[in-house]
Amino acid sequence: MQLLYSPFSPFARKVRIVAFEAGLQDRIEVVTTSTEDPASGLSEHNPLNKLPVLETEFGPLYDSPVICEYLDTLHDGPKLFPVAGPARWRALRWQALADGLQDAALLIRYEASLRPAERQHAPYVERQQAKIRRALDRMEADAAELDGAPTIGSIAAAAALGYLDLRFGDWGWREGHPRLAAWHAAFAQRPSYATTEVKA
Numbered sequence: 323m324q325l326l327y328s329p330f331s332p333f334a335r336k337v338r339i340v341a342f343e344a345g346l347q348d349r350i351e352v353v354t355t356s357t358e359d360p361a362s363g364l365s366e367h368n369p370l371n372k373l374p375v376l377e378t379e380f381g382p383l384y385d386s387p388v389i390c391e392y393l394d395t396l397h398d399g400p401k402l403f404p405v406a407g408p409a410r411w412r413a414l415r416w417q418a419l420a421d422g423l424q425d426a427a428l429l430i431r432y433e434a435s436l437r438p439a440e441r442q443h444a445p446y447v448e449r450q451q452a453k454i455r456r457a458l459d460r461m462e463a464d465a466a467e468l469d470g471a472p473t474i475g476s477i478a479a480a481a482a483l484g485y486l487d488l489r490f491g492d493w494g495w496r497e498g499h500p501r502l503a504a505w506h507a508a509f510a511q512r513p514s515y516a517t518t519e520v521k522a
């Protein structure tokens with residue numbers, strides 16, 4: 323299977339961590355694809371022109387939650403998507419929160435990198451930053467839920483925090499979030515996290 327991705331995409335990283343935790347990393351060929359260059363043909367695979375996209379025998383799959391859930395059907399190990407009950411809904415809520423944090427961080431990044439300085443809108447950036455602060459506070463309060471075997475929730479959280487480290491290291495997200503920081507430091511030891519890490 324081909325995964326259209328960017329090494330810097332936090333959503334693609336979430337997928338790659340899932341693939342690794344599921345023991346599927348050798349079945350996935352990663353193909354670096356640009357969202358900016360129309361010649362990449364990405365929009366023919368995903369009309370939304372977003373990464374990641376997983377090419378399967380039945381066509382392209384997107385977005386990252388769908389890809390992750392699909393990958394989780396392809397292995398016989400412990401499931402990363404809990405099958406039922408509160409554990410499932412909690413894991414999915416963690417994924418939604420972490421993905422939302424990533425969305426907000428990406429919007430800030432796009433505002434800074436794609437718009438000329440004189441057209442950047444500070445209140446818009448502040449609104450996205452507030453989402454990130456609230457998400458981090460909620461993650462800190464609920465950090466105990468992240469303990470135990472990895473789930474799609476904890477993997478999404480790790481990918482989101484990794485993206486803050488990659489692009490917004492100067493924000494110091496660990497300050498005021500000691501439980502989350504300790505959990506992240508432990509998760510970062512996992513081969514799935516370490517091998518998917520990129521430096522800016």
Ligand SMILES: N[C@@H](CCC(=O)N[C@@H](CS)C(=O)NCC(=O)O)C(=O)O
Pocket residue numbers: 330331332333334357370371372373374384385386387421428
């Ligand atoms: N909900 C999507 C979000 C994907 C997304 O925003 N990907 C970014 C790269 S990390 C992208 O392709 N951005 C280009 C754009 O928004 O046009 C997912 O989970 O896959």
